[in-house]
Amino acid sequence: xxxxxxxxFALFLLSxxxxxxxxxxxxxxxxxxxxxxxxxxxxxxxxxxELIERLRTAAPxxxxxxxxxxxxxxxxxxxxxxxxEYTRTIAEGAxxxxxxxxxxxxxxxxxxxxxxxxxxxQFLGLLTQIGILAGILIGGYFxxxxxxxWLEHKIYKRVSTAGWVPRAFGMFFGLLLRMGAVIAAWxxxxxxxxxxxxxSHGRMTINHTLLLNAFLAVETCRVVxxxxxxxxxxxxxxxxxxxxxxxxxxxxxxxxxxxxGYTFMFFAPVLAATVSPNAAQALRILVMLTTLIIGIVIVxxxxxxVRRAMMHRVSEGHNDVLAKTLAFVGTYWHxxxxxxxxxIFVLWLANPEDALPFVxxxxxxxxxxxxxxxxxxxxxxxxxxxxxxxxxDVKERLPxxxxxxxxxxxxxxxxxxxxxxIGILIAIAQAWGLIDFLGWAASETGQRLTGSxxxxxxxxxxxFVIYLAxxxxxxxxxxxxxxxxxxxxxxxxxxxxxxxFTVALTVFVVMLALAQIGINIAPLLAGAGVxxxxxxxxxxxxxxxxxxxxxxxxxxxxxxxxxxxxGGKSGVVEKLTIRSVSIRxxxxxxxxxxxxxxDMVSNSMKGFSYHLAEIGVAYDSDIDTVxxxxxxxxxxxxxxxxxxxxxxxxxxxxxxxxxxxxxTVRGRIxxxxxxxxxxxxxxxxxxxxxxxxxxxxxxxxxxxxxAAAGAKPAADQPAILGLGASGSETSKExxxxxxx
Numbered sequence: 082x083x084x085x086x087x088x089x090f091a092l093f094l095l096s097x098x099x100x101x102x103x104x105x106x107x108x109x110x111x112x113x114x115x116x117x118x119x120x121x122x123x124x125x126x127x128x129x130x131e132l133i134e135r136l137r138t139a140a141p142x143x144x145x146x147x148x149x150x151x152x153x154x155x156x157x158x159x160x161x162x163x164x165x166e167y168t169r170t171i172a173e174g175a176x177x178x179x180x181x182x183x184x185x186x187x188x189x190x191x192x193x194x195x196x197x198x199x200x201x202x203q204f205l206g207l208l209t210q211i212g213i214l215a216g217i218l219i220g221g222y223f224x225x226x227x228x229x230x231w232l233e234h235k236i237y238k239r240v241s242t243a244g245w246v247p248r249a250f251g252m253f254f255g256l257l258l259r260m261g262a263v264i265a266a267w268x269x270x271x272x273x274x275x276x277x278x279x280x281s282h283g284r285m286t287i288n289h290t291l292l293l294n295a296f297l298a299v300e301t302c303r304v305v306x307x308x309x310x311x312x313x314x315x316x317x318x319x320x321x322x323x324x325x326x327x328x329x330x331x332x333x334x335x336x337x338x339x340x341x342g343y344t345f346m347f348f349a350p351v352l353a354a355t356v357s358p359n360a361a362q363a364l365r366i367l368v369m370l371t372t373l374i375i376g377i378v379i380v381x382x383x384x385x386x387v388r389r390a391m392m393h394r395v396s397e398g399h400n401d402v403l404a405k406t407l408a409f410v411g412t413y414w415h416x417x418x419x420x421x422x423x424x425i426f427v428l429w430l431a432n433p434e435d436a437l438p439f440v441x442x443x444x445x446x447x448x449x450x451x452x453x454x455x456x457x458x459x460x461x462x463x464x465x466x467x468x469x470x471x472x473x474d475v476k477e478r479l480p481x482x483x484x485x486x487x488x489x490x491x492x493x494x495x496x497x498x499x500x501x502x503i504g505i506l507i508a509i510a511q512a513w514g515l516i517d518f519l520g521w522a523a524s525e526t527g528q529r530l531t532g533s534x535x536x537x538x539x540x541x542x543x544x545f546v547i548y549l550a551x552x553x554x555x556x557x558x559x560x561x562x563x564x565x566x567x568x569x570x571x572x573x574x575x576x577x578x579x580x581x582f583t584v585a586l587t588v589f590v591v592m593l594a595l596a597q598i599g600i601n602i603a604p605l606l607a608g609a610g611v612x613x614x615x616x617x618x619x620x621x622x623x624x625x626x627x628x629x630x631x632x633x634x635x636x637x638x639x640x641x642x643x644x645x646x647x648g649g650k651s652g653v654v655e656k657l658t659i660r661s662v663s664i665r666x667x668x669x670x671x672x673x674x675x676x677x678x679x680d681m682v683s684n685s686m687k688g689f690s691y692h693l694a695e696i697g698v699a700y701d702s703d704i705d706t707v708x709x710x711x712x713x714x715x716x717x718x719x720x721x722x723x724x725x726x727x728x729x730x731x732x733x734x735x736x737x738x739x740x741x742x743x744x745t746v747r748g749r750i751x752x753x754x755x756x757x758x759x760x761x762x763x764x765x766x767x768x769x770x771x772x773x774x775x776x777x778x779x780x781x782x783x784x785x786x787x788a789a790a791g792a793k794p795a796a797d798q799p800a801i802l803g804l805g806a807s808g809s810e811t812s813k814e815x816x817x818x819x820x821x
Contacts, residue, residue, distance in 0.1 A: 222266035229258040295346035450508035537594040544590035573640040629676035646683040648674040686754035692761035697743035714767035726756035
């Protein structure tokens, strides 16, 4: 502790104003023991920390002006004051830079004026060692790079015609070969610096380390750039661009990396150590100005190409948010890029230690955010263009699933793409300090709101998955090609269940989602009850439709596919809801009939059916022969495929009617429901054939005219005119007098 106190006392004396006037010769007479004590104290971590704490406590307080400024800034932390402070810092930094450049001119004059008296042997020796190291480093790297390029060409030749996975592996191995050449040359440079240029002690200077590290960083960036752009191997280029464009960007970006990297990592530090800091700063300014000019030239050269590329979506007819954003940015991108480059240069001149790292970091974060966002958007767009194609067996089982996905998924993808675009903007604003989204998201309010939104989205997603699963299950049960064939009752109930479940699920999911984002759903439920009551009073017809529909479904009087007569219309039931029935008539007309207008339902397909054959025969026909012909026609019918739909034998009920010109014989065939019409048509054909075979006449309406007594009909006028069923006249021979 006594040594520490002596050291603090010595530091106090060195910092006092009186000691500042002491001659330099007296300072060299300080005891060597104090220096040794200082070294030992600094090497010990505990004593070093104690020294730092004592120096902090011994630091002089701020003067009144600084304290007032700090208090004023804390009392009024407005945006205007922050902008004023920032602009003042920029102005002061620019002034200091200009002053440094002015001082540089005088310092250069002093350097050349005193060049006769200075000893440059050490400086020349340093240049000689650096030149030797650089020559060995560059020569070895060119040799190793040639070997790596030869091996890389062999690999690329084998994988260039393969798929993207072998090409990706080829790029990876090419990157390893190139990086291996860089690392091997870097390691060889370290060995040369240690064992050839470092003397017998094997110690290398800091200048050698600066050169080697600059070489490693710059050449690594160039290798990565070469592998990404692939100017000489277009098949391995994953970025879509032409060979000329790839070579163009590699040429300029590689030279900018080399110019800036070697200047800031090697030449400027060496110049600052050997000549002066102002000379190093002048070199940095010159290099940055050159880089700025190159950047502006590149922007102006590619103005039209980038504009056409960014307006490509609009030219194809897209009118979404992404297309409009890209078109707007593409119109003014060159102005924005030039302003950005000039701003970086000015900020670097004003405050190179703080402003430039911030700007570069924000720029890198913005580029990474845009790259990731565009990659996601490109994947989404490609997915939307490709669509969703299900396997054939799935489409056979669920024929409507693919159409349902095609209708829903693209809209979801568009919403996701918009969210990604908003996320890119938020990430850019976060990188530049315009907003503190991460801080807000980490706060209690942000966590609550983001958690609520994410929960609501998860609920909506789960609801859609449940809807998709239930709809697919109903669709599978209604598919007659798989499993058991559904009955008409099952089709009706499953369709009604799907509709009711969709409505209930939609209401339930929406209510849960609103509750998750903080909306009180109790007033909504109460309002829904009041609204339902109002609808009940104001829409009595609608309520009557629902109530009648419920009882019709409970009584199971009709189902989908039945042939019914309801509301004065007859046809096939195509769709049943809780409120109405859709009937397709024989001529193809679709009738939508509300249940409130249905007084009676006649179903022709309930349980079983009958074909009622009422056949008229002449009065002089033998009834036994008619019965025989009808049975023969039935036996002929049983020899066809219709026999499977006939439940019972033919039931001949005999004569049922004596008509004006025929007697009616009735027969009845019991069939499966819905088969009576086809069986009846086929049975009528068989009846006609059997009656012709037995000579049984099927009469038609006719009228007999009698001539008056003593009158003779004209030669061209028949005595009897018969009117057939079609209304055509047929002549017959006169019968006995008085016949009718």
